[in-house]
Amino acid sequence: MxxxxxxxxxxxxxxxxxxxxxxxxxxxxxxxxxxxxxxxxxxxxxxxxxxxxxxxxxxxxxxxxxxxxxxxxxxxxxxxxxxxxxxxVADMIRYAELVRAGDHTAAARAEMLTAHRDAVRAQIARLGEAVAVLDFKIDNYRGACAPECGA
Missing domain, CATH: 1.10.1660.10 (Multidrug-efflux Transporter Regulator; Chain: A; Domain 2)
Structure with missing residues (x-):
């Protein structure tokens, strides 16, 4: 964008x-x-x-x-x-307090959002691994029931 x-x-x-x-x-x-x-x-x-x-x-x-x-x-x-x-919610409230405190808190806000973004990215990676395990299991079950599943 x-x-x-x-x-x-x-x-x-x-x-x-x-x-x-x-x-x-x-x-x-x-x-x-x-x-x-x-x-x-x-x-x-x-x-x-x-x-x-x-x-x-x-x-x-x-x-x-x-x-x-x-x-x-x-x-x-x-x-x-x-x-x-x-x-x-407590972190969102803290962020809102920093916003209200003024422009001099920009670095603290950036740090807070960066830490949260990094945690979200790590969670996305863990979820990707969990989905891969699900895909593996689904493929195994489809292979085991190939005649009945239409696989």
Missing amino acids: TVSTTTSLPAVLMGRTAASFPRPDGEDHYTIGEVAEMTGLSAHTLRWYERIGLLPDIDRSHHGRRRFRNPDLARIRFITNLRLTGMP
Whole structure:
């Protein structure tokens, strides 16, 4: 993927360009129900993410209802990717704290994400080995039942 100067980095990281959000910036107010539907996360999970500090500063209407914006959607996508890779919630909270602390924590954030990425790559390698064992067993069983299996 090529990063152009017109594409914001968070959008690139999330695999989305600004134009691919459901609404353009400035008109990007989403209810918690809309965000839940778009992300596949429950409203309860979104509230919990806000409560524990993973989604800080969610805008509120004058009635107190949450109004999510495009940057919030990008942040949710990033959180979802971290969860998918198995990052513990405590580590995600620590990462969010570093982000809020400012640019001077960039090295610590990079170190944290690098360590997690390396752990994910090691797990992928272990899973690849496990799949190879499964393939070996499947091939053996298919060979043993060749007449019945149609192999």
